[in-house]
Amino acid sequence: xxxxxxxxxxxxxxxxxxxxxxxxxxxxxxxxxxxxxxxxxxxxxxxxxxxxxxxxxxxxxxxxxxxxxxxxxxxxxxxxxxxxxxxxxxxxxxxxxxxxxxxxxxxxxxxxxxxxxxxxxxxxxxxxxxxxxxxxxxxxxxxxxxxxxxxxxxxxxxxxxxxxxxxxxxxxxxxxxxxxxxxxxxxxxxxxx
Amino acid sequence: xxxxxxxxxxxxxxxxxxxxxxxxxxxxxxxxxxxxxxxxxxxxxxxxxxxxxxxxxxxxxxxxxxxxxxxxxxxxxxxxxxxxxxxxxxxxxxxxxxxxxxxxxxxxxxxxxxxxxxxxxxxxxxxxxxxxxxxxxxxxxxxxxxxxxxxxxxxxxxxxxxxxxxxxxxxxxxxxxxxxxxxxxxxxxxxxxxxxxxxxxxxxxxxxxxxxxxxxxxxxxxxxxxxxxxxxxxxxxxxxxxxxxxxxxxxxxxxxxxxxxxxxxxxxxxxxxxxxxxxxxxxxxxxxxxxxxxxxxxxxxxxxxxxxxxxxxxxxxxxxxxxxxxxxxxxxxxxxxxxxxxxxxxxxxxxxxxxxxxxxxxxxxxxxxxxxxxxxxxxxxxxxxxxxxxxxxxxxxxxxxxxxxxxxxxxxxxxxxxxxxxxxxx
Ligand SMILES: Cc1ncc(COP(=O)(O)O)c(C=O)c1O
Numbered sequence: 001x002x003x004x005x006x007x008x009x010x011x012x013x014x015x016x017x018x019x020x021x022x023x024x025x026x027x028x029x030x031x032x033x034x035x036x037x038x039x040x041x042x043x044x045x046x047x048x049x050x051x052x053x054x055x056x057x058x059x060x061x062x063x064x065x066x067x068x069x070x071x072x073x074x075x076x077x078x079x080x081x082x083x084x085x086x087x088x089x090x091x092x093x094x095x096x097x098x099x100x101x102x103x104x105x106x107x108x109x110x111x112x113x114x115x116x117x118x119x120x121x122x123x124x125x126x127x128x129x130x131x132x133x134x135x136x137x138x139x140x141x142x143x144x145x146x147x148x149x150x151x152x153x154x155x156x157x158x159x160x161x162x163x164x165x166x167x168x169x170x171x172x173x174x175x176x177x178x179x180x181x182x183x184x185x186x187x188x189x190x191x192x193x
Numbered sequence: 194x195x196x197x198x199x200x201x202x203x204x205x206x207x208x209x210x211x212x213x214x215x216x217x218x219x220x221x222x223x224x225x226x227x228x229x230x231x232x233x234x235x236x237x238x239x240x241x242x243x244x245x246x247x248x249x250x251x252x253x254x255x256x257x258x259x260x261x262x263x264x265x266x267x268x269x270x271x272x273x274x275x276x277x278x279x280x281x282x283x284x285x286x287x288x289x290x291x292x293x294x295x296x297x298x299x300x301x302x303x304x305x306x307x308x309x310x311x312x313x314x315x316x317x318x319x320x321x322x323x324x325x326x327x328x329x330x331x332x333x334x335x336x337x338x339x340x341x342x343x344x345x346x347x348x349x350x351x352x353x354x355x356x357x358x359x360x361x362x363x364x365x366x367x368x369x370x371x372x373x374x375x376x377x378x379x380x381x382x383x384x385x386x387x388x389x390x391x392x393x394x395x396x397x398x399x400x401x402x403x404x405x406x407x408x409x410x411x412x413x414x415x416x417x418x419x420x421x422x423x424x425x426x427x428x429x430x431x432x433x434x435x436x437x438x439x440x441x442x443x444x445x446x447x448x449x450x451x452x453x454x455x456x457x458x459x460x461x462x463x464x465x466x467x468x469x470x471x472x473x474x475x476x477x478x479x480x481x482x483x484x485x486x487x488x489x490x491x492x493x494x495x496x497x498x499x500x501x502x503x504x505x506x507x508x509x510x511x512x513x514x515x516x517x518x519x520x521x522x523x524x525x526x527x528x529x530x531x532x533x534x535x536x537x538x539x540x541x542x543x544x545x546x547x548x549x550x551x552x553x554x555x556x557x558x559x560x561x562x563x564x565x566x567x568x569x570x571x572x573x574x575x576x577x578x579x580x581x582x583x584x585x586x587x588x589x590x591x592x593x594x595x596x597x598x599x600x601x602x603x604x605x606x607x608x609x610x611x612x613x614x615x616x617x618x619x
Contacts (some may be wrong), residue, residue: 029441033447036244048451109449132449138246146246146254147458148262149273149451154199158212 001121003114004131008152011136014104014126018077019047020071021133022102024091025082026050033108034082035060035133044137047148069094078104080133081111097111098121099162106133196563200386201268201282202485209263224256243447243459257471259520263476265404265414268383268452269396269480272419275453275462276412276474278398279380280562281311283413287375287395288344289465290431291454294320301328301358302535302589303351306579308377309590312346327589329473331362338370343428345372349388350380350514350529352564353536353574353598353607357514364392371428373421380405380536380564384488385529394421395453402565403535406480406487415457419450431456438464487567487603492532494569494609495601501610502539503590507547507617512591513537519572535601536564538574541617548573548597554616556585557608564600569609574598 021041027034030048030097040148042048042061050060053067066072069079079095079102081088095102096119105120107113117127138144139151140158148174197208211222223228229248231237239245248254258276262427266274276282288298300312324337328347345367347358360376367374373394378386388396392557397403423432423445432452433593435441438460445452462468492515494521499513514521515533525533541547551571552560558571562578572578579592587593 024369030244031435031442036447039239039244053581083616104404132617135449142211144246146248146259147273147451148259148266148275150256150263150271152267154207155211156207156464157213158217158407185577 001117001127001128002152003112003117006128006131006141010126011128011131012140014106014128015133015137015140017134018104020049020074020076021046021078021080022049022072022076022084023080024051024069025108026052026060026065027082028058028065029056033132037080037108037132040134041137046169054186069098075100076102078106079108082107082108083111085111085113092120096120096125100123104128106131108132110137161170173187197318203305204264204267205384205422205484208267211258215370215543221257221475221478222261223471224251225471226255227251233601238254243442243455250465251471253458253469254470255468255474256484257478258474260411261400261469261474261481262414264478265383265398265400266416266483267380268385268387268484269416270383270389270418271416271454271566273451274325274414274416275454275457276400276414276469276499276570277462278413278467278469279462280377280397280401280413281307281401282465283397283415284308284311284377285315286457286461286467287397287415288316288321289341291429292319293430295322296320297322297324297339297341297342299324299334299337299342299345301326301327301347301351301578302586303328303356303358304346304348304355304589305377305379306354306574306582306590306592308348308580309586309602310581316376328356328358328363330439331359331366334363335367335369338366338372342370342372344375345370346377346545348374348380349386349538350534351591352380352536353538353578353596355380355512355514355521356535356591357521357528357533360386360391360393360528362616368392371426380489380534381482382531383483385492385531385534389416389418389420391528394418400477401563403488404481404484404565405473405477406484406565406567407476408566408568410476412469412473412477413453417454417457419453421453423452425601431460436460457568488532489590490603491535491601492567494603494606495537496536497531497600497606498539498599498609499539502614505614505617507542509542509595511537511539512596513539532574536598538596538598540593540595540597544595545575548595550619551597551613551616555618556615557604557612558599564598567603569602569604569612572598 022165050065056067104126110134112129143153240247263275326333326337364374375395376388376393379399396416399413423429432445448455496515502508503511514525558569574592575594
């Protein structure tokens with residue numbers, strides 16, 4: 001699995017199939033990226049579970065915090081890890097002890113741990129690293145285009161009328177990068193010495 | 194089904210646009226409205242707090258403008274874009290995200306005269322300083338780097354000289370200095386050159402020129418390449434530090450590789466105010482649909498006119514990078530293999546007065562201060578666009594007193610050559 005660039009169809013299949021998402025490192029502070037993503041995904045109809053031992057007893061948008069993944073009382077389809085790269089491995093280890101296993105482990109924008117990804121994949125769990133599910137959802141549904149973002153999708157079909165709380169259609173025909181891969185290439189060139 | 198990568202012409206027609214969800218309108222509607230209703234109080238608060246994507250008020254964003262933004266971002270290979278009222282507005286908004294009073298930029302001397310004025314005079318009043326460097330001497334950029342340097346600014350094809358800039362060499366200087374490279378790609382358009390492929394971090398355009406292409410609408414745009422790490426040190430606090438305007442949000446942390454475009458929108462455009470009219474966005478979008486066709490014709494005509502002038506007994510010199518004899522021809526072959534653009538200069542053996550006569554004798558070329566129109570245009574830069582520079586600076590910027598600038602349109606080239614022929618012999 002190439003974790004430098006994902007096919008739109010890989011991401012789309014994940015966002016279309018998962019229903020429950022445990023967010024590890026969710027913050028109740030309403031200017032934190034995890035709060036943004038939690039709220040957005042909840043409004044799109046996902047069953048969201050905030051995981052953060054520092055906030056047990058409180059709730060996030062009506063959903064009670066749990067201390068750890070093992071405390072969740074129902075199967076979880078996806079684990080979205082809002083921790084930096086050095087804290088990924090223990091969460092993945094915890095996730096791989098769950099039964100049933102989650103289908104997807106997603107590491108937030110900026111977070112990447114290739115060894116943890118390999119371990120999860122060896123157990124049959126799909127992995128996404130260094131991406132934000134809110135941004136990917138917005139991109140593939142073209143909702144993010146309101147912000148002038150290059151969604152890298154084209155469509156001659158009429159989109160559904162977006163209303164609050166509704167799950168926008170992710171099923172636009174994707175024509176991939178439109179050579180937007182140029183920016184990924186350029187980013188890679190930059191990180192070389 | 195795996196992803197297909199559509200070609201440039203497909204993106205020029207489709208990127209960013211889809212049938213209107215409500216009416217099914219296929220052309221992009223002109224959303225001529227100042228404001229947009231909220232679903233409820235929470236939706237309003239989410240939009241203002243940057244938690245949700247959506248429309249609030251046309252100074253901050255507009256659905257017609259958004260189509261233009263996504264289209265240009267796709268054509269340039271960037272992550273996102275922000276359309277603004279003019280090319281100059283794009284430059285101010287970009288630098289306001291990067292510079293604090295006392296900071297510096299390094300800029301190529303060969304720039305549009307208006308940009309030289311903006312950097313020299315307007316920016317001085319913001320406390321922003323400019324160090325000038327010579328695109329033909331890459332080491333001059335390196336020498337200009339100081340601890341206060343925050344960005345490097347160049348034009349891909351320079352106005353008025355038509356010279357081609359070695360973007361990769363200057364990108365290497367920027368990378369070493371740890372600052373973003375900003376490329377004004379107005380004269381090339383992404384059809385001829387895509388600066389992001391060569392290491393640019395930010396691309397700006399005057400949409401007024403070839404992208405709009407019909408001489409009818411002003412506009413500007415900022416494209417975020419998504420390549421620069423704004424948080425690696427504390428040089429770019431607008432992107433890396435908690436923003437008091439938004440209760441402590443950190444923009445790069447929240448928006449990742451399109452944070453610069455978001456900063457330009459929610460800090461720059463929101464607070465400085467140079468919004469693009471949705472009507473202009475519509476006109477420019479319509480222009481972009483034919484960009485590939487027009488640029489091919491512009492370049493073909495420009496080459497024919499340059500060749501004609503180069504062989505004319507009254508002409509002293511032609512500076513067109515598309516000519517095999519031109520000093521920029523190697524750079525043109527590398528960066529702009531499809532054509533060296535359609536703006537270039539030439540000088541007459543009989544000097545300044547002959548240039549003035551030529552301009553007044555032309556019947557098809559319009560004498561005006563613009564480039565990148567369907568119509569062919571002519572001007573004498575030293576007395577107009579570059580008139581505020583002293584003589585030495587005029588020469589260095591490619592606007593020597595005896596130089597005439599042409600912007601070649603998409604008419605029949607035989608008619609353009611006949612017009613120049615009669616004006617030269619009149
Ligand atoms: C290369 C270049 N950059 C920027 C500008 C400024 O654009 P605007 O007139 O849209 O503000 C111009 C205008 O002539 C230009 O030629």
